[in-house]
Amino acid sequence: MDSIILLIIFVVFVATIKQLPRPKLIGMWAVATVTSLLIFAHHATSTLNLNF
Protein backbone atom coordinates (compact mmCIF):
# COMPACT_ATOMS: atom_id res chain seq x y z
CA MET A 1 0.00 0.00 0.00
CA ASP A 2 2.78 2.43 0.88
CA SER A 3 4.39 2.12 -2.54
CA ILE A 4 0.97 2.63 -4.18
CA ILE A 5 0.45 5.82 -2.13
CA LEU A 6 3.91 7.04 -3.09
CA LEU A 7 3.06 6.34 -6.72
CA ILE A 8 -0.13 8.42 -6.31
CA ILE A 9 1.99 11.24 -4.82
CA PHE A 10 4.24 11.09 -7.89
CA VAL A 11 1.14 11.29 -10.13
CA VAL A 12 -0.08 14.31 -8.10
CA PHE A 13 3.37 15.89 -8.51
CA VAL A 14 3.34 15.39 -12.29
CA ALA A 15 -0.28 16.59 -12.51
CA THR A 16 0.67 19.72 -10.54
CA ILE A 17 3.47 20.53 -12.97
CA LYS A 18 1.17 19.81 -15.93
CA GLN A 19 -1.37 22.29 -14.51
CA LEU A 20 -4.34 19.94 -14.17
CA PRO A 21 -7.52 21.60 -12.84
CA ARG A 22 -7.40 22.50 -9.15
CA PRO A 23 -10.27 20.18 -7.99
CA LYS A 24 -8.60 17.15 -9.61
CA LEU A 25 -5.26 17.94 -7.96
CA ILE A 26 -6.82 18.45 -4.54
CA GLY A 27 -8.89 15.28 -5.03
CA MET A 28 -5.86 13.14 -5.83
CA TRP A 29 -3.92 14.72 -2.96
CA ALA A 30 -6.83 13.97 -0.61
CA VAL A 31 -6.96 10.32 -1.76
CA ALA A 32 -3.26 9.91 -0.91
CA THR A 33 -3.67 11.68 2.45
CA VAL A 34 -6.79 9.79 3.56
CA THR A 35 -5.33 6.41 2.49
CA SER A 36 -2.15 7.21 4.46
CA LEU A 37 -4.25 8.06 7.50
CA LEU A 38 -6.13 4.76 7.15
CA ILE A 39 -2.80 2.88 7.06
CA PHE A 40 -1.74 4.82 10.15
CA ALA A 41 -4.98 3.82 11.86
CA HIS A 42 -4.35 0.20 10.85
CA HIS A 43 -0.83 0.24 12.33
CA ALA A 44 -2.01 2.04 15.47
CA THR A 45 -4.85 -0.37 16.19
CA SER A 46 -3.65 -3.71 14.79
CA THR A 47 -1.74 -4.56 17.98
CA LEU A 48 -4.59 -3.63 20.29
CA ASN A 49 -7.24 -5.97 21.63
CA LEU A 50 -10.26 -3.87 20.77
CA ASN A 51 -13.45 -5.36 22.18
CA PHE A 52 -16.20 -2.84 21.55
Added chain:
Amino acid sequence: MLVNTRPVNRLGFALLHVYVLGMCAVLTAGFLVQFILGELPCPLCVLQRIFMMLAAIGPIYIIARSRVDAVTTRDFATGYGLSILASVCGAAVSARHILLHIKPPDPGYGSAIFGLHPYTWALITFTVSIVVAGVNLVLSHELEPIDSRAPILSTIVLWIFGAIILANVFVAFALEGFHWFLPSDPTRYELFYDLRILK
Protein backbone atom coordinates in the same frame (compact mmCIF):
# COMPACT_ATOMS: atom_id res chain seq x y z
CA MET B 1 16.97 35.57 -11.87
CA LEU B 2 13.91 36.84 -10.02
CA VAL B 3 11.77 39.30 -11.96
CA ASN B 4 9.82 41.07 -9.26
CA THR B 5 10.17 44.61 -8.06
CA ARG B 6 9.01 44.13 -4.46
CA PRO B 7 11.70 42.50 -2.28
CA VAL B 8 9.16 41.12 0.18
CA ASN B 9 7.35 39.23 -2.62
CA ARG B 10 10.69 37.85 -3.74
CA LEU B 11 11.29 36.70 -0.17
CA GLY B 12 7.96 34.85 -0.24
CA PHE B 13 8.91 33.26 -3.55
CA ALA B 14 12.33 32.23 -2.22
CA LEU B 15 10.67 30.79 0.91
CA LEU B 16 8.65 28.40 -1.27
CA HIS B 17 11.86 26.96 -2.72
CA VAL B 18 13.55 26.84 0.70
CA TYR B 19 10.52 24.95 2.06
CA VAL B 20 10.70 22.28 -0.66
CA LEU B 21 14.50 22.00 -0.45
CA GLY B 22 14.24 21.69 3.35
CA MET B 23 11.83 18.77 3.00
CA CYS B 24 14.13 17.23 0.37
CA ALA B 25 17.08 17.57 2.79
CA VAL B 26 15.18 15.79 5.58
CA LEU B 27 14.06 13.01 3.19
CA THR B 28 17.65 12.63 1.93
CA ALA B 29 18.84 12.37 5.54
CA GLY B 30 16.35 9.52 5.94
CA PHE B 31 17.97 7.75 2.99
CA LEU B 32 21.44 8.29 4.51
CA VAL B 33 20.29 6.67 7.77
CA GLN B 34 18.80 3.81 5.76
CA PHE B 35 21.70 3.11 3.41
CA ILE B 36 24.78 4.25 5.35
CA LEU B 37 23.77 3.20 8.87
CA GLY B 38 21.82 0.22 7.46
CA GLU B 39 18.66 0.93 9.48
CA LEU B 40 15.52 -0.02 7.57
CA PRO B 41 12.52 2.30 8.03
CA CYS B 42 9.54 0.94 9.94
CA PRO B 43 5.95 1.54 8.65
CA LEU B 44 5.59 4.71 10.75
CA CYS B 45 8.89 6.06 9.36
CA VAL B 46 7.61 5.50 5.80
CA LEU B 47 4.32 7.21 6.69
CA GLN B 48 6.26 10.22 8.01
CA ARG B 49 8.16 10.37 4.71
CA ILE B 50 4.83 10.19 2.84
CA PHE B 51 3.38 13.11 4.83
CA MET B 52 6.55 15.17 4.27
CA MET B 53 6.10 14.72 0.51
CA LEU B 54 2.38 15.53 0.75
CA ALA B 55 3.29 18.69 2.70
CA ALA B 56 5.81 19.74 0.05
CA ILE B 57 3.20 19.32 -2.70
CA GLY B 58 1.63 22.59 -1.44
CA PRO B 59 4.58 24.88 -2.22
CA ILE B 60 5.19 22.83 -5.39
CA TYR B 61 1.64 23.79 -6.46
CA ILE B 62 2.41 27.50 -5.94
CA ILE B 63 5.76 27.22 -7.75
CA ALA B 64 4.08 25.41 -10.66
CA ARG B 65 1.41 28.13 -10.88
CA SER B 66 4.09 30.83 -10.90
CA ARG B 67 5.68 29.22 -13.96
CA VAL B 68 2.63 29.79 -16.18
CA ASP B 69 0.69 32.65 -14.65
CA ALA B 70 0.58 35.20 -11.86
CA VAL B 71 0.03 33.52 -8.48
CA THR B 72 -3.29 34.54 -6.93
CA THR B 73 -4.15 34.62 -3.24
CA ARG B 74 -6.31 31.54 -3.85
CA ASP B 75 -3.31 29.59 -5.21
CA PHE B 76 -1.19 30.76 -2.29
CA ALA B 77 -3.81 29.74 0.28
CA THR B 78 -4.43 26.37 -1.44
CA GLY B 79 -0.72 25.52 -1.45
CA TYR B 80 0.01 26.38 2.16
CA GLY B 81 -3.35 24.94 3.27
CA LEU B 82 -2.35 21.56 1.82
CA SER B 83 0.98 21.85 3.63
CA ILE B 84 -0.65 22.51 7.00
CA LEU B 85 -3.10 19.59 6.62
CA ALA B 86 -0.35 17.13 5.68
CA SER B 87 1.96 18.45 8.41
CA VAL B 88 -0.69 18.01 11.10
CA CYS B 89 -1.21 14.38 9.97
CA GLY B 90 2.57 13.82 9.88
CA ALA B 91 2.98 15.34 13.34
CA ALA B 92 0.35 12.91 14.67
CA VAL B 93 2.30 9.96 13.22
CA SER B 94 5.60 11.27 14.65
CA ALA B 95 4.05 11.88 18.07
CA ARG B 96 2.66 8.33 18.06
CA HIS B 97 6.13 7.03 17.14
CA ILE B 98 7.76 8.98 19.98
CA LEU B 99 5.15 7.77 22.48
CA LEU B 100 5.78 4.14 21.46
CA HIS B 101 9.37 4.45 22.71
CA ILE B 102 8.97 6.95 25.54
CA LYS B 103 8.86 4.46 28.43
CA PRO B 104 12.30 3.82 30.02
CA PRO B 105 14.46 1.82 29.45
CA ASP B 106 13.36 1.62 25.77
CA PRO B 107 16.38 2.83 23.76
CA GLY B 108 14.17 4.01 20.87
CA TYR B 109 13.99 2.79 17.28
CA GLY B 110 17.29 3.11 15.42
CA SER B 111 20.22 5.40 16.11
CA ALA B 112 20.05 8.91 17.49
CA ILE B 113 21.25 11.65 15.14
CA PHE B 114 22.61 14.74 16.95
CA GLY B 115 21.03 13.37 20.10
CA LEU B 116 17.52 12.86 18.69
CA HIS B 117 15.93 9.91 16.90
CA PRO B 118 14.73 10.37 13.29
CA TYR B 119 11.03 10.40 14.32
CA THR B 120 11.74 13.22 16.78
CA TRP B 121 13.41 15.16 13.98
CA ALA B 122 10.33 14.42 11.89
CA LEU B 123 8.06 15.97 14.57
CA ILE B 124 10.32 19.06 14.64
CA THR B 125 10.16 19.21 10.81
CA PHE B 126 6.34 19.04 10.80
CA THR B 127 6.10 21.68 13.54
CA VAL B 128 8.41 24.05 11.64
CA SER B 129 6.41 23.32 8.48
CA ILE B 130 3.13 24.31 10.19
CA VAL B 131 4.70 27.49 11.59
CA VAL B 132 6.19 28.50 8.21
CA ALA B 133 2.91 27.83 6.39
CA GLY B 134 0.95 29.74 9.06
CA VAL B 135 3.25 32.76 8.91
CA ASN B 136 3.03 32.75 5.10
CA LEU B 137 -0.78 32.68 5.26
CA VAL B 138 -0.92 35.46 7.87
CA LEU B 139 1.41 37.59 5.75
CA SER B 140 -0.04 36.40 2.43
CA HIS B 141 -0.67 39.94 1.22
CA GLU B 142 3.02 40.76 1.61
CA LEU B 143 4.60 37.39 0.76
CA GLU B 144 2.55 36.02 -2.14
CA PRO B 145 4.81 35.89 -5.21
CA ILE B 146 2.54 37.90 -7.52
CA ASP B 147 4.80 38.10 -10.56
CA SER B 148 7.91 36.33 -9.32
CA ARG B 149 9.66 33.94 -11.67
CA ALA B 150 12.90 31.98 -11.41
CA PRO B 151 12.60 29.37 -14.18
CA ILE B 152 15.99 27.72 -13.68
CA LEU B 153 15.84 27.61 -9.88
CA SER B 154 12.24 26.33 -9.94
CA THR B 155 13.09 23.64 -12.51
CA ILE B 156 16.02 22.42 -10.39
CA VAL B 157 13.85 22.26 -7.25
CA LEU B 158 11.08 20.41 -9.12
CA TRP B 159 13.56 17.86 -10.53
CA ILE B 160 15.14 17.23 -7.12
CA PHE B 161 11.72 16.74 -5.51
CA GLY B 162 10.51 14.47 -8.33
CA ALA B 163 13.66 12.34 -8.04
CA ILE B 164 13.17 12.00 -4.27
CA ILE B 165 9.55 10.86 -4.71
CA LEU B 166 10.59 8.25 -7.29
CA ALA B 167 13.43 7.02 -5.06
CA ASN B 168 10.92 6.61 -2.22
CA VAL B 169 8.55 4.67 -4.52
CA PHE B 170 11.32 2.16 -5.34
CA VAL B 171 12.54 1.89 -1.75
CA ALA B 172 9.02 1.32 -0.38
CA PHE B 173 8.31 -1.29 -3.08
CA ALA B 174 11.60 -3.06 -2.29
CA LEU B 175 10.76 -3.05 1.42
CA GLU B 176 7.21 -4.39 1.17
CA GLY B 177 7.55 -6.59 -1.92
CA PHE B 178 4.24 -8.13 -2.99
CA HIS B 179 2.58 -7.65 0.40
CA TRP B 180 -0.14 -5.18 1.34
CA PHE B 181 1.62 -3.76 4.39
CA LEU B 182 5.20 -3.21 5.48
CA PRO B 183 6.43 -5.57 8.22
CA SER B 184 6.23 -3.86 11.63
CA ASP B 185 9.93 -4.46 12.28
CA PRO B 186 11.62 -4.78 8.86
CA THR B 187 14.91 -6.67 8.70
CA ARG B 188 15.25 -7.18 4.93
CA TYR B 189 14.04 -6.00 1.52
CA GLU B 190 11.07 -8.32 0.94
CA LEU B 191 10.93 -7.79 -2.84
CA PHE B 192 14.24 -9.60 -3.41
CA TYR B 193 12.96 -12.57 -1.40
CA ASP B 194 9.56 -12.54 -3.12
CA LEU B 195 11.32 -12.63 -6.51
CA ARG B 196 13.67 -15.34 -5.18
CA ILE B 197 16.71 -13.22 -6.04
CA LEU B 198 17.83 -13.70 -2.41
CA LYS B 199 17.07 -16.71 -0.22
